Amino acid sequence: GAGVSQTPSNKVTEKGKYVELRCDPISGHTALYWYRQSLGQGPEFLIYFQGTGAADDSGLPNDRFFAVRPEGSVSTLKIQRTERGDSAVYLCASSLDLSQPQHFGDGTRLSIL
Amino acid sequence: AQSVTQLDSQVPVFEEAPVELRCNYSSSVSVYLFWYVQYPNQGLQLLLKYLSGSTLVKGINGFEAEFNKSQTSFHLRKPSVHISDTAEYFCAVSGLNSGNTPLVFGKGTRLSVIA
Numbered sequence: 392g393a394g395v396s397q398t399p400s401n402k403v404t405e406k407g408k409y410v411e412l413r414c415d416p417i418s419g420h421t422a423l424y425w426y427r428q429s430l431g432q433g434p435e436f437l438i439y440f441q442g443t444g445a446a447d448d449s450g451l452p453n454d455r456f457f458a459v460r461p462e463g464s465v466s467t468l469k470i471q472r473t474e475r476g477d478s479a480v481y482l483c484a485s486s487l488d489l490s491q492p493q494h495f496g497d498g499t500r501l502s503i504l
Numbered sequence: 505a506q507s508v509t510q511l512d513s514q515v516p517v518f519e520e521a522p523v524e525l526r527c528n529y530s531s532s533v534s535v536y537l538f539w540y541v542q543y544p545n546q547g548l549q550l551l552l553k554y555l556s557g558s559t560l561v562k563g564i565n566g567f568e569a570e571f572n573k574s575q576t577s578f579h580l581r582k583p584s585v586h587i588s589d590t591a592e593y594f595c596a597v598s599g600l601n602s603g604n605t606p607l608v609f610g611k612g613t614r615l616s617v618i619a
Contacts (some may be wrong), residue, residue: 426607447606482547492538492553493550495540
């Protein structure tokens with residue numbers, strides 16, 4: 392079966408622009424997580440969903456970041472007024488439920504010029 | 505809250521030699537423990553996990569790890585490495601509160617296998 396799919400794989404945009412990053416989880420996985428990985432660092436938690444609702448968004452760095460999962464499957468991470476410091480690899484993961492191991496996508500490499 | 509310390513940022517090792525990648529964690533609650541591997545330009549792949557039971561956990565690609573509660577450690581080992589093991593390795597912890605919590609990762613250890 393297909394794994395976690397993230398699109399686009401690379402995104403380059405100018406400072407101040409709006410971006411959307413998409414995550415297609417493994418079919419049937421109810422839990423979905425977003426992480427951000429800066430160069431030379433481990434992934435850092437941003438937000439996770441159980442079904443359609445955001446169960447924990449405490450990792451979002453500020454109100455420019457927002458994520459949705461309207462039908463409990465695909466999720467979109469949205470970043471407004473991008474800044475150069477937002478440049479990183481954004482990773483999505485999904486799991487059958489909160490007690491099961493997470494399966495990761497290949498990430499979206501976001502570069503803000 | 506949980507935290508993870510990976511004591512070595514880089515570990516060079518010759519092919520067919522043994523390797524140990526160290527991981528220590530801190531948590532006020534019981535935890536699940538994980539090791540993930542990341543190859544260049546790819547996402548993370550689960551190597552092994554400790555949830556409960558036997559403290560010696562075997563994973564894929566010949567790796568194993570041992571959970572030591574008294575030392576709050578979960579070191580990763582392989583008796584004989586291959587060139588293909590060259591990658592970044594991340595230790596991660598998840599706290600057992602009501603249900604599960606998102607993973608907290610260490611900064612990673614870059615394993616370089618030398619021919």
